[in-house]
Amino acid sequence: MMSLRSLAAGLVVAAISLPASMAAAAETNVAVAANFTEAAKEIAAAFKEKTGDEAALSFGSTGQLYTQISQDAPFEVFLAADDERPAKAVSEGYAVEGSAFTYAIGKIVLWSTDADLVSGEDTLRSGDFNKISIANPTTAPYGAAAVETMKALGVYDDLEPKIVQGNNIAQAFQFVQTGNAELGFVALSQIAANSEGSRWEVPVDLYTPIKQDAVLLKKGEESAAAKAFLDFLKGPEAGAIIEKYGYGTAAGS
Amino acid sequence: MSVPELSSETLSAIRLTIELAAITTVILLLVGTPIAWWLARSKAWWKEAIATVVALPLVLPPTVLGFYLLVALGPSGPGGQIASLWGARTLAFTFEGLVIGSVIYSMPFVVQPIRNAFEAMGERPLEVAATLRASPLRTFWSVALPLARPGFLTGAVLGFAHTVGEFGVVLMIGGNIPGETKVLSVAIYDYVETLRWAEATVLAAGMVVFAFIVILTMTLIEKRVARPGK
Numbered sequence: 101m102m103s104l105r106s107l108a109a110g111l112v113v114a115a116i117s118l119p120a121s122m123a124a125a126a127e128t129n130v131a132v133a134a135n136f137t138e139a140a141k142e143i144a145a146a147f148k149e150k151t152g153d154e155a156a157l158s159f160g161s162t163g164q165l166y167t168q169i170s171q172d173a174p175f176e177v178f179l180a181a182d183d184e185r186p187a188k189a190v191s192e193g194y195a196v197e198g199s200a201f202t203y204a205i206g207k208i209v210l211w212s213t214d215a216d217l218v219s220g221e222d223t224l225r226s227g228d229f230n231k232i233s234i235a236n237p238t239t240a241p242y243g244a245a246a247v248e249t250m251k252a253l254g255v256y257d258d259l260e261p262k263i264v265q266g267n268n269i270a271q272a273f274q275f276v277q278t279g280n281a282e283l284g285f286v287a288l289s290q291i292a293a294n295s296e297g298s299r300w301e302v303p304v305d306l307y308t309p310i311k312q313d314a315v316l317l318k319k320g321e322e323s324a325a326a327k328a329f330l331d332f333l334k335g336p337e338a339g340a341i342i343e344k345y346g347y348g349t350a351a352g353s
Numbered sequence: 354m355s356v357p358e359l360s361s362e363t364l365s366a367i368r369l370t371i372e373l374a375a376i377t378t379v380i381l382l383l384v385g386t387p388i389a390w391w392l393a394r395s396k397a398w399w400k401e402a403i404a405t406v407v408a409l410p411l412v413l414p415p416t417v418l419g420f421y422l423l424v425a426l427g428p429s430g431p432g433g434q435i436a437s438l439w440g441a442r443t444l445a446f447t448f449e450g451l452v453i454g455s456v457i458y459s460m461p462f463v464v465q466p467i468r469n470a471f472e473a474m475g476e477r478p479l480e481v482a483a484t485l486r487a488s489p490l491r492t493f494w495s496v497a498l499p500l501a502r503p504g505f506l507t508g509a510v511l512g513f514a515h516t517v518g519e520f521g522v523v524l525m526i527g528g529n530i531p532g533e534t535k536v537l538s539v540a541i542y543d544y545v546e547t548l549r550w551a552e553a554t555v556l557a558a559g560m561v562v563f564a565f566i567v568i569l570t571m572t573l574i575e576k577r578v579a580r581p582g583k
Contacts, residue, residue, distance in 0.1 A: 163547060167546055233528070236529060236543070239543070239546045267529070278427045278445075279429055279433075280426070280442075281446075
């Protein structure tokens with residue numbers, strides 16, 4: 101019943117914001133995967149400073165955003181947390197062909213607010229904790245990477261009963277931050293700015309690189325602001341911000 | 354129409370949801386009745402403040418409740434202290450945690466109808482019972498409860514249904530654990546997000562039918578129960 105209620109609310113919101121987005125030419129609606137939240141905000145600010153155009157950001161899990169896009173949400177640009185959904189958006193006709201590119205390469209970290217808990221893969225092998233938090237692996241690429249890592253280390257079967265899932269990587273982080281889970285796989289970008297707790301940056305050979313692709317959606321095909329934003333995202337200024345937040349870039353790594 | 358086959362995952366979500374709603378409803382009837390009684394009978398000037406606190410979940414976004422619960426159930430809150438009694442660290446991600454959340458979240462749906470029923474019967478039946486030398490407890494059991502029956506039915510049905518329909522709070526404190534905290538509404542959300550719309554459709558349609566039956570039944574029961582009294 102609740103989901104129906106929110107569906108109805110979503111339709112109303114979509115109906116209201118659709119004409120608004122078409123009216124304001126120098127504004128573009130960007131759907132952003134939750135893990136890229138902070139970096140996207142900074143990039144949008146730099147973008148505005150440089151071009152005067154406004155990038156209105158909406159955050160959610162990649163799966164959730166994709167579902168909304170498939171249902172005609174008024175987004176012009178899609179910054180996903182994987183390369184699958186943007187490719188699918190192109191093949192399903194929601195996005196402009198040939199516009200997809202990798203804007204960031206995500207890294208996962210095993211993290212705890214407890215300064216002594218995480219020492220490396222041994223922490224996972226010991227299983228000396230009650231709950232380990234990950235993002236929902238079926239919808240969030242960071243969650244899938246976490247599962248891949250645990251499988252690569254051969255600890256997944258042992259740890260499975262201890263896994264709790266956040267709806268997206270932001271919630272997985274929240275579970276650790278509030279102490280409800282002692283540790284969890286989070287995005288390096290989420291903790292790049294602080295040095296609290298203990299962490300283990302997962303070696304990239306344990307999971308498939310999380311290529312985060314951006315794509316121009318059909319709704320943004322005629323939008324100069326949407327295209328300008330994507331160009332800006334490829335440029336060196338955005339690249340510096342992206343790396344600062346703990347991501348690799350296609351050019352940089 | 355053939356009945357679509359439900360996966361074991363879905364069946365476990367359905368079972369869990371019914372369990373959660375049933376336990377929550379029983380607790381709410383036990384906890385809510387004295388609260389409703391007090392709200393209906395008390396002359397305390399601050400009782401409406403308490404009534405307001407009980408009613409808060411009606412207007413608060415589930416995310417507010419979910420956020421507070423996440424902190425309160427965790428190791429730095431009271432929930433964590435309770436959990437430490439059996440060596441756990443937190444009440445989040447547990448069925449018990451969901452019960453606590455649901456009791457708070459669905460409280461107004463149970464307390465309000467019962468309070469209304471207690472108020473509607475007025476002082477008179479209780480005074481009559483007192484002149485017949487019935488003890489207050491006897492009066493409550495033999496007079497007040499039967500008279501307030503429609504309120505109890507409405508409260509129980511609404512509390513049950515509202516817990517089945519709960520989503521935001523569960524999403525925030527549940528951790529999506531199959532068989533423990535992955536209830537129906539979360540399962541539907543998962544199916545929609547992963548584009549498994551066939552499964553989502555079956556469950557969503559089931560929820561619509563369920564909601565329809567609940568509300569219709571409640572209306573009919575209320576009519577029937579109310580009639581003999583008049």
